[in-house]
Amino acid sequence: MLPGARLAAFIELACEIERSIACRARPADLLVNQYFRSRRYAGSKDRKAITAYIYEYLRCRELLVWAQSQLVVQETERLLPLLFLTRYYPDLMELLDGSSQYSPEVLDEVEAELVHKSLDLDWSKAPMEATLNTPIWALHGLLKRFPSSISTEMLAMNMPAFFDIRVNTLKASMNIIYQFKESVQCIEKTNFSSVGVRVKTPLNLGAHDTYKKGQIEVQDEAAQIASALIAPQPGMKIIDLCAGAGGKSLTVSSIMNNSGKIIACDISEHRLAEAKKRAVRGGHSNITTCLLPEDRVQRDDMLAQYKGASDRVFIDSPCTGTGTWRRSPDQRWRFNSDTLAEITEMQRSLLLEGANLVKAGGRLIYMTCSMLPQENEDIVKQFLEGQSCFGWKLLDYRTVWRETDLSDRIPATAALIPETLQLTPAQHETDGFYIAIFQREEG
Numbered sequence: 291m292l293p294g295a296r297l298a299a300f301i302e303l304a305c306e307i308e309r310s311i312a313c314r315a316r317p318a319d320l321l322v323n324q325y326f327r328s329r330r331y332a333g334s335k336d337r338k339a340i341t342a343y344i345y346e347y348l349r350c351r352e353l354l355v356w357a358q359s360q361l362v363v364q365e366t367e368r369l370l371p372l373l374f375l376t377r378y379y380p381d382l383m384e385l386l387d388g389s390s391q392y393s394p395e396v397l398d399e400v401e402a403e404l405v406h407k408s409l410d411l412d413w414s415k416a417p418m419e420a421t422l423n424t425p426i427w428a429l430h431g432l433l434k435r436f437p438s439s440i441s442t443e444m445l446a447m448n449m450p451a452f453f454d455i456r457v458n459t460l461k462a463s464m465n466i467i468y469q470f471k472e473s474v475q476c477i478e479k480t481n482f483s484s485v486g487v488r489v490k491t492p493l494n495l496g497a498h499d500t501y502k503k504g505q506i507e508v509q510d511e512a513a514q515i516a517s518a519l520i521a522p523q524p525g526m527k528i529i530d531l532c533a534g535a536g537g538k539s540l541t542v543s544s545i546m547n548n549s550g551k552i553i554a555c556d557i558s559e560h561r562l563a564e565a566k567k568r569a570v571r572g573g574h575s576n577i578t579t580c581l582l583p584e585d586r587v588q589r590d591d592m593l594a595q596y597k598g599a600s601d602r603v604f605i606d607s608p609c610t611g612t613g614t615w616r617r618s619p620d621q622r623w624r625f626n627s628d629t630l631a632e633i634t635e636m637q638r639s640l641l642l643e644g645a646n647l648v649k650a651g652g653r654l655i656y657m658t659c660s661m662l663p664q665e666n667e668d669i670v671k672q673f674l675e676g677q678s679c680f681g682w683k684l685l686d687y688r689t690v691w692r693e694t695d696l697s698d699r700i701p702a703t704a705a706l707i708p709e710t711l712q713l714t715p716a717q718h719e720t721d722g723f724y725i726a727i728f729q730r731e732e733g
């Protein structure tokens with residue numbers, strides 16, 4: 291593709307993403323894939339260049355939205371991508387000349403005026419939420435967690451994530467990573483997980499033999515750590531209440547060496563179907579899936595059989611995903627204060643439901659891929675306050691860590707409750723992830 295055609299593709303795709311953000315429709319990564327699937331003429335270099343522009347755009351979008359608010363008298367569809375180009379790639383603006391059918395259309399009168407005005411904008415006046423690319427609905431909670439390090443944390447959150455792999459010990463040993471050395475220059479062990487490998491260059495995993503054989507899985511190190519902190523032991527009965535596509539159930543199954551029983555529950559049939567496929571690929575024979583009905587009474591009936599009977603129940607709760615913004619930068623604009631309130635309500639209810647399923651002496655593990663105290667420490671506090679008479683104890687993650695085969699170096703926590711673990715990209719080079727472990731007292 292000619293440079294003009296690449297630019298036209300960037301603008302077209304950015305506008306599509308904007309429409310999707312406005313109605314909270316499909317996430318950007320899906321739209322990008324879809325876009326290129328229907329444009330086979332785009333080669334891999336074109337695809338890479340256009341995708342890089344899109345992600346760069348999303349990593350400063352809140353600033354562009356602020357700039358737009360300073361300029362606009364009349365909104366125009368292409369304004370945000372045009373502001374991005376004017377500010378960061380001014381040379382490329384020359385390509386908006388309509389010189390061929392593949393170039394972007396020339397600026398119309400309104401666009402030309404706004405782009406011109408933007409040159410006089412004092413960008414240093416932008417507020418914190420804009421410079422940190424962190425919408426207000428999330429900034430409040432993040433400031434509470436990082437009162438003196440918010441810039442460092444949000445800067446790290448605005449960088450591309452590494453690509454982590456988990457070696458499936460049911461099918462391979464860590465030596466498998468030497469098979470990657472031939473094709474990947476930059477690969478190393480992760481900091482804390484004993485089965486984690488970090489790849490610092492892009493890798494087409496789907497095509498790799500080790501993946502097809504189920505010897506490895508894609509999993510961020512934070513999720514590997516969280517799975518290990520469930521501290522599963524062979525023979526245990528474990529419930530994964532929000533199993534999704536099974537990422538953590540698979541890891542727990544490997545730790546248990548395929549013994550005992552894991553019941554992977556979810557409300558999403560297609561996610562559970564994916565979990566089943568992955569379980570077959572990875573040779574996991576101790577996982578059973580359980581589709582939870584929407585109807586409350588039916589759901590209660592279905593879960594009644596597990597009441598007070600499980601060694602471990604873990605809740606990898608639906609959340610705002612603020613800890614995954616490195617991978618999904620547009621996730622920031624998919625929530626607001628109202629949806630945050632709705633999700634915390636659901637988190638409280640899932641934790642109570644999970645607690646009922648744990649047997650005396652068993653453990654309840656609550657986790658989210660969020661960094662907001664409202665979804666993490668606040669939920670834990672409310673649970674403990676409401677349930678204290680039923681004999682729940684919050685375990686210190688450091689104590690549980692020593693029961694696992696995680697590295698000897700125990701990470702410091704960024705959590706406001708010191709017994710719980712909050713991981714962050716800036717401090718631990720993982721996704722932002724929260725884990726709290728409760729124990730039900732014996733008898």
Ligand SMILES: C[S@@+](CC[C@H](N)C(=O)[O-])C[C@H]1O[C@@H](n2cnc3c(N)ncnc32)[C@H](O)[C@@H]1O
Pocket residue numbers: 513531532533534535536537538539555556557558561582606607608609
């Ligand atoms: C964070 S994801 C789980 C990811 C998964 N544990 C993994 O490691 O791959 C949260 C999951 O909760 C599920 N979910 C949402 N509401 C639920 C509910 N009321 N009960 C059970 N699962 C629910 C979603 O379908 C989603 O798959």
